[in-house]
Amino acid sequence: MDPKQTFVIVGASLAGAAAAQVLREEGFDGQIVLIGSEPNRPYERPPLSKGLLLGTAPLEDVFVHPSDWYAWNDIDLRLATTVTSIDRAARVVVCDDGRRVGYDRLLLTTGSEPRRLTVPGAGLDGVVYLRRLEDCELLKIEIDRASRVAIIGGGWIGLEVAAAARAAGREVAVIETAELPLLRVLGREVAQIYADLHHAHGVRLLLGAQVVGLTGDGLVTGVELADGSAVPADLVVVGIGITPVVALAADAGLDVTGGVLVDEHLCTADPAVFAAGDVANAYHPTLRRRLRVEHWENARRQGAIAAKAMLGQDATFDRLPYFFSDQYDLGMEYVGYVEPGEADQVVFRGEVRRHEFIAFWLAGGRVLAGMNVNVWDVVGDIEDLIASARTVDPARLADPSIPLAAV
Ligand SMILES: Cc1cc2nc3c(=O)[nH]c(=O)nc-3n(C[C@H](O)[C@H](O)[C@H](O)COP(=O)(O)OP(=O)(O)OC[C@H]3O[C@@H](n4cnc5c(N)ncnc54)[C@H](O)[C@@H]3O)c2cc1C
DSSP states (O other): OOTTOEEEEEOOSHHHHHHHHHHHHTTOOSEEEEEOSSSSOOBOSGGGGTHHHHTOSOGGGGBSSOTTHHHHTTEEEEOSOOEEEEETTTTEEEETTSOEEEOSEEEEOOOEEEOOOOSTTTTSBTEEOOSSHHHHHHHHHHHHHOSEEEEEOOSHHHHHHHHHHHHTTOEEEEEESSSSTTHHHHHHHHHHHHHHHHHHTTOEEEESOOEEEEEEESEEEEEEETTSOEEEOSEEEEOOOEEEOOHHHHHTTOOOTTSEEEOTTSBOSSTTEEEOGGGEEEEETTTTEEEOOOSHHHHHHHHHHHHHHHTTOOOOOOOOOEEEEEETTEEEEEEEOOOTTTOSEEEEEEETTTTEEEEEEEETTEEEEEEEESOOSOHHHHHHHHHHOOBOOHHHHHOTTSOGGGO
16 A cells, blocks of 8 residues: 555545554554534544433543543544535645545545424524534533423434433423334334333323424524424424435535435445445345435444455455444434335334333344343344344244244
8 A cells, every 4th residue: 555645535524533543453554634614523423412411420531532542543634624626637636724635535424414403493493403512512511501391203313302301390392293102113013112101201202293393582582383382492402303414426427315325335436535424325135225324333333344445355244234222211222224114024022111122123033133121242143143043033032031042
């Protein structure tokens, strides 16, 4: 490898930092330029809706690397800097500070951003989103100030914020368009467990509800629903999903259908340009379909694979999607992939009522995904079951006395 090569990473994110680390670990001794819009060095976002928001985790724990790690590893970290365009013919990125940086390989880890609410009143004070570190700091202050919190969107972030606001003793309402929170991801049986969990913790769940406007004069005072009812609130948290940050790639002429389109080596149609993390819509060789995954583990592992692929190694990203969530005393990990409506059976193993169980989603007797709830060190076994693609006996799968490996 030519030591004078320059690899540029756009997005000082988890995927970007993971890629920089693996480039050095693999012996790349050229220049690494890691450029990020945010003022903070790369950090992990999961604590923003959990420990950091609850005040149980220290700020220092969120950062991917210690502050001196970048200098020690000769990584040119440029924070508070946005790349505004890519000239692929000249292999140059242009930054908002006017600087131009040439590259031999370019990695896009621009991630995603919250979908915005567009109803009347969406711009009122006290209407907040949660993506960045400063959003978390603001939300903490807002939860302290507020007495009634309305959360629009019963997805992972909405529900984790609901748990944090309940822990702070606030009145909490979650407003969700579907019949159950997390219905699309988990299906009815398991989504109901989350609904019951929040109900038991005093959260008011407004399901099948459509938000038509927010009321207030300066500060928000409530949420108006399509059925004419109103939800009083002096803090509204919006968690209605995210969209990949693809404008830069699109303007550079790259295909951004459903995210920046990449192959199993995380390479775009341009052999010098790669993408990883939330922004990448990658071909998954074992699932034989494209997937854009919006999770921590995916960003970390794809960053590493992209780094190897940029070095010309035969690195393929073929990990099954994995994610985790913590709400109240319910911690879980989920591995696998199920298209909405694809599973024809859900099998439970363990004590569902005590929140100590594994749920498996099956289609035609084969395990597609598993979710372990307050049961640990089983992800590898669940992955093996999925990867084996064999049909299993649901009765044996449900029997905790039979080791998963022997089902
Ligand atoms: C509150 C919260 C809680 C979460 N909890 C979980 C969880 O429990 N479990 C889980 O699996 N996942 C969780 N996630 C999801 C996980 O954090 C994301 O999947 C992960 O952060 C994606 O990382 P990334 O590296 O792809 O991009 P991002 O983290 O989105 O970072 C992209 C970075 O690129 C920068 N950028 C964008 N465009 C430019 C540009 N043109 N120039 C320079 N910089 C640019 C952005 O400013 C940003 O800093 C959570 C996310 C949030 C917000």
